[in-house]
Amino acid sequence: NAGVMQNPRHLVRRRGQEARLRCSPMKGHSHVYWYRQLPEEGLKFMVYLQKENIIDESGMPKERFSAEFPKEGPSILRIQQVVRGDSAAYFCASSPEIYWTGELFFGEGSRLTVL
Amino acid sequence: DQQVKQNSPSLSVQEGRISILNCDYTNSMFDYFLWYKKYPAEGPTFLISISSIKDKNEDGRFTVFLNKSAKHLSLHIVPSQPGDSAVYFCAANTLLHFGVIFGNEKLTFGTGTRLTIIP
Numbered sequence: 001n002a003g004v005m006q007n008p009r010h011l012v013r014r015r016g017q018e019a020r021l022r023c024s025p026m027k028g029h030s031h032v033y034w035y036r037q038l039p040e041e042g043l044k045f046m047v048y049l050q051k052e053n054i055i056d057e058s059g060m061p062k063e064r065f066s067a068e069f070p071k072e073g074p075s076i077l078r079i080q081q082v083v084r085g086d087s088a089a090y091f092c093a094s095s096p097e098i099y100w101t102g103e104l105f106f107g108e109g110s111r112l113t114v115l
Numbered sequence: 116d117q118q119v120k121q122n123s124p125s126l127s128v129q130e131g132r133i134s135i136l137n138c139d140y141t142n143s144m145f146d147y148f149l150w151y152k153k154y155p156a157e158g159p160t161f162l163i164s165i166s167s168i169k170d171k172n173e174d175g176r177f178t179v180f181l182n183k184s185a186k187h188l189s190l191h192i193v194p195s196q197p198g199d200s201a202v203y204f205c206a207a208n209t210l211l212h213f214g215v216i217f218g219n220e221k222l223t224f225g226t227g228t229r230l231t232i233i234p
Contacts, residue, residue, distance in 0.1 A: 004158070033221055042121075042226035043159070043204060056221060091158055102147050102166075102210055104222055106158035 002027050004107035005074075006092050012113045019079040019086070021110045025094030031055075032075040033093045033104060034067060043091065049075060082114045118142045119207050121225035129233050134192040136228050138205030141186065147210035149222065150179060150190045153202045162203075163190070166210075195232045202227045 005024040013019050025032050034046040045059040049069040060067065064082075069075040079086055089111050093104035120139045128134045138148075146167035151159035165172040165179045165188065172179050178191045192199055206222040 035224070043224040045221050045223065048221050093158075102164055102208075103149060103161040106151075106160070108156075108158045111156075 004029075004092055004094050004105055006090075006107035006110050008110060009108065010111050010113070012115060013082050014115050015083055016081050019082050019112055019114075021077040021079075021090050021092075021112070022074040023077070023092030023094075023107060024074040025092075026096075026105050028096055029094035029105070030097045031095045032069050033095075034075075034077050035091045035093065037089045037091065037109075039088070046077070046090075079112070082112070084114045087112055087114045116141075117226070118145075119205055119223050119225040121203075121205055121228050123228050124226070125229040125231070127231045127233055128195045130197060131194045134190075134195045134199065134230055134232070136190040136192075136203050136205075136230065138188050138190075138225055139186055140188075140207050142207070142209075142223075143186070144209045145207040145223075147208050148179070148181060148188050149206045150177075151204045151206060151224075153204060153227070159204060192230075195230075197232050197234055200230060200232045202229045 004026050007022050032049045035043040037043050047060045047067045048056040052071050064080045066078045089109045091106050091109045093106045095104050118141050149164040150162040152162050153159040163174050163177045163179050165181050170181050181188045204227045205225040208220040208222050210220055
């Protein structure tokens with residue numbers, strides 16, 4: 001499967017625990033974007049990363065949330081001390097460095113449930 | 116501040132008829148617009164796009180119209196099929212430099228319209 005891979009698909013955490021969501025972009029893609037979809041809402045941009053760089057984190061909450069895209073390995077979205085309001089579907093998307101046609105390619109999402 | 120708006124949360128259309136989904140935007144810097152389709156428990160998939168240098172783009176049963184002066188775009192699906200039942204998201208970004216795609220950009224999404232095709 002050469003698409004965007006996200007894991008875990010489903011994650012259950014208790015309040016106060018940490019959640020780590022992983023995203024491997026499509027082969028050949030070096031740009032990663034994280035979006036969050038709250039129940040019955042649209043997709044909200046969180047952060048845009050290239051390898052080892054955060055390009056735009058304007059949609060990321062200032063506290064408890066962090067993201068990285070290391071030189072080797074997947075991108076990680078980390079949520080510390082989760083609260084019930086963090087329950088959502090988190091989608092990762094990727095795009096190539098060159099020959100970009102303007103679209104983002106999305107993974108199937110990671111669904112976080114906070115008890 | 117919702118820069119991309121889809122004012123109809125849901126739409127029901129008879130199979131075989133035309134489905135028209137609407138989208139409005141407020142940011143005049145947006146110059147590239149996309150429609151995504153999303154099934155439950157799946158990620159959004161790209162459907163069709165249009166740049167601001169055009170007012171219409173067609174791909175099979177799907178046509179997107181752009182009215183820049185009204186900051187409005189619409190997606191037409193004809194004929195509508197049961198498999199078209201999904202949530203449709205409009206998205207936009209600031210992409211073009213002198214009419215050419217330059218660099219990578221995030222997308223700003225609308226809130227979505229749930230389309231139901233009635234057999």
